[in-house]
Amino acid sequence: MFPTSLQNGFWAITLILLQVMVFNHIHIMGYATPMPFVYLLLMLHSHTERWIYVVWGFAVGLIVDVFSNTLGVCAAAMTFLGLVAPLLRDAFMPADRGEDGITPSPRSMQWSGYLRYAATTTILFTSVFYVMECFSFFDVVRLLIHIATSSALTLLIICSIEHIRQNVVRG
Amino acid sequence: MQVLLDFLRRYNYLFLFLLLEIFCIVMLVRFNRYQGYVWLTASNEAAASVNGVYQDAVAFTRLSEVNEQLTSDNIRLQQENRALRDALRDARYDTTYTHRCVLKQLQGYQLIPARVVGNKVQVGMDNYLVIDRGSADGVTAEMGVVSGGGVVGIIYLANVHHSLVIPVTHSKSSISCSVRGQDYFGYLQWDGSNTRTAYVADVPRYAKARKGQVIETSGFSSVFPPGIFVGRVNRVRNAPDGQSYRLDVVLGNDFAALRDVSVVATPYKAEVDSLKARAERLELNEAGAP
Numbered sequence: 001m002f003p004t005s006l007q008n009g010f011w012a013i014t015l016i017l018l019q020v021m022v023f024n025h026i027h028i029m030g031y032a033t034p035m036p037f038v039y040l041l042l043m044l045h046s047h048t049e050r051w052i053y054v055v056w057g058f059a060v061g062l063i064v065d066v067f068s069n070t071l072g073v074c075a076a077a078m079t080f081l082g083l084v085a086p087l088l089r090d091a092f093m094p095a096d097r098g099e100d101g102i103t104p105s106p107r108s109m110q111w112s113g114y115l116r117y118a119a120t121t122t123i124l125f126t127s128v129f130y131v132m133e134c135f136s137f138f139d140v141v142r143l144l145i146h147i148a149t150s151s152a153l154t155l156l157i158i159c160s161i162e163h164i165r166q167n168v169v170r171g
Numbered sequence: 172m173q174v175l176l177d178f179l180r181r182y183n184y185l186f187l188f189l190l191l192e193i194f195c196i197v198m199l200v201r202f203n204r205y206q207g208y209v210w211l212t213a214s215n216e217a218a219a220s221v222n223g224v225y226q227d228a229v230a231f232t233r234l235s236e237v238n239e240q241l242t243s244d245n246i247r248l249q250q251e252n253r254a255l256r257d258a259l260r261d262a263r264y265d266t267t268y269t270h271r272c273v274l275k276q277l278q279g280y281q282l283i284p285a286r287v288v289g290n291k292v293q294v295g296m297d298n299y300l301v302i303d304r305g306s307a308d309g310v311t312a313e314m315g316v317v318s319g320g321g322v323v324g325i326i327y328l329a330n331v332h333h334s335l336v337i338p339v340t341h342s343k344s345s346i347s348c349s350v351r352g353q354d355y356f357g358y359l360q361w362d363g364s365n366t367r368t369a370y371v372a373d374v375p376r377y378a379k380a381r382k383g384q385v386i387e388t389s390g391f392s393s394v395f396p397p398g399i400f401v402g403r404v405n406r407v408r409n410a411p412d413g414q415s416y417r418l419d420v421v422l423g424n425d426f427a428a429l430r431d432v433s434v435v436a437t438p439y440k441a442e443v444d445s446l447k448a449r450a451e452r453l454e455l456n457e458a459g460a461p
Contacts, residue, residue: 050184058191065198072199072206076192083188132199135209 004045004103011161012040012060020067023157032149036157037064038125041078041085042118046093046101050086057082070133077128085121092117106162118158119151126151261431280396281436283308285316288333292427295363297343300324300336300426304434310334313394315435321400321423322346322359322388323432334434339401340366340426347392348401350418351385353378359386359401359420366426368405374416380407386420393443395435 015037023034040060044053061078065071089104092113102108104117130146137143179186200210230237285308289301304310306329316323316336324338325346337344340361348371349356355378357371371386384404390397406419437443 051187054184054188054191058195061195071202072195072197073203076195076199079188079191079195083184132206135206 008040008043011043015040016060016063016067019064024068026153028149028153031145032153034153034157035074035126035129035150036154036161038078038081038122038154039158039161041081042104042121042158044085045103046089048086050083053085054079054082057085073129073132076132077125080128081121081125084124088117088120088124092120105165107166114162115155115159119155122154122158123147123151126154281309283310283434283436285310285334285432285434287429287432290426290429292340292366294366298338298340298366298426299327300338300429300432302334302336302432302434303332305330305332305334307331309436310434315395315399315437316432317395317399317435318424318429318432320425320429321402322395323424323426323429325394326434336432338426339369339422339424346395346401347389348386349389349397350374350378350380350404351387351398353380356389356391357415357418367422369402369420369422371418371420372410372415374418376414376416378416380404380416380418382406386418393437393447396437 019035019037023036027033037060041053041057044056057078057080058075061075064074064078068074093102093104093109094113104114106114108114109117126147130143130150134143200207283304285302285304287300288303289299291298291300300316300323302310302316310326310329312326312329314326316326316338322339324336324341324344326334327337328335339346339359342361342363344359344361346359347356348359355375357374359369359371361369374380382404386401386404388395388397388399388401400423402420402422404418405421408417408419409415410417
């Protein structure tokens with residue numbers, strides 16, 4: 001339990017720092033901004049209580065907001081994701097997960113299952129994030145481009161992180 | 172109670188989510204200028220919409236009261252409008268040259284102002300007028316009636332409060348008239364062809380009548396004083412007997428639009444009538460003597 005919490009803490013600090021110091025300044029073609037801190041909700045164990053998802057999402061979102069000067073935007077999106085992430089996880093997870101449960105990863109869910117899980121949560125997060133940021137549907141096309149490109153970039157980074165973690169575990 | 176507690180315990184994450192989302196949205200609109208502006212605009216629109224619906228509902232409940240007030244105002248305005256139109260008409264009427272001339276001629280005569288309350292104006296038919304003055308106001312039969320446009324007719328029947336007037340547009344009307352500036356006279360009669368025209372018959376052939384000359388009362392009767400405007404000569408024709416002229420006259424009054432008139436009470440009418448009656452009796456006596 002302790003090593004897992006330590007690992008989660010490490011990834012949380014790393015991803016939040018990367019987000020605040022690096023990813024927030026990336027706007028590819030003026031649209032795509034990676035937000036891989038979503039990964040902090042994806043990596044929670046399947047036995048995690050739902051209220052922990054909600055509180056954890058809110059906390060991570062709030063910290064990112066404080067350092068990004070977008071108070072409330074990330075927190076609202078991450079809190080929402082904290083509510084729906086367990087449902088998505090259960091939907092894409094294999095039925096046979098054992099008594100100890102599993103941590104969502106390509107190894108436990110296969111790449112296809114994990115990709116679908118990660119893609120759905122990422123798209124949901126970016127949708128809520130950009131809707132909260134635009135706060136209107138005046139330019140829907142621009143909004144959709146933002147959501148699509150940012151989701152793709154975020155998903156790419158999440159997959160990279162997972163790849164790194166797998167290599168670390170094997171090494 | 173236990174069920175409620177179980178429910179709250181089971182769905183605690185849902186309530187937690189709602190609480191945190193509300194907190195996030197409050198932060199969003201409180202600390203972000205753009206979102207705060209959009210929120211303020213939207214909330215103002217929503218509040219204005221709700222207030223509008225409320226005001227509409229309040230106004231709807233007061234429609235009956237407003238309707239009563241509008242009806243009352245409408246009646247008051249209609250009365251005001253009528254009074255103003257009458258005043259305007261009077262003001263216009265008084266300024267006409269003909270009216271001033273008529274009033275000048277009637278100085279020294281008692282005038283009883285009256286209003287036309289019944290008017291039959293029809294070509295080819297015998298017309299009549301009803302005025303709102305009767306014997307109670309001093310009106311008696313065979314009094315003259317004039318208006319701003321000149322001679323109107325003669326009182327035929329006088330009731331207590333109303334009187335019947337035979338206008339010049341009646342086949343039995345016969346008023347002694349003359350051409351202004353000349354002493355020759357004739358009788359104004361109506362042939363029923365037009366309510367704006369009449370004719371003066373029995374004008375001597377040596378009278379110098381021309382188109383446009385003024386026809387006025389001659390004063391040879393006790394009904395009208397001399398010099399009251401009747402109309403203007405429109406055409407001079409030979410009478411059917413060939414011995415005299417017949418003058419077609421355009422009347423000064425439009426009987427279809429006649430409203431305010433005056434009854435002329437001639438001061439010496441009774442005296443003149445008495446003399447005429449005596450003369451007729453004497454003629455009869457002389458005719459009956461062997």
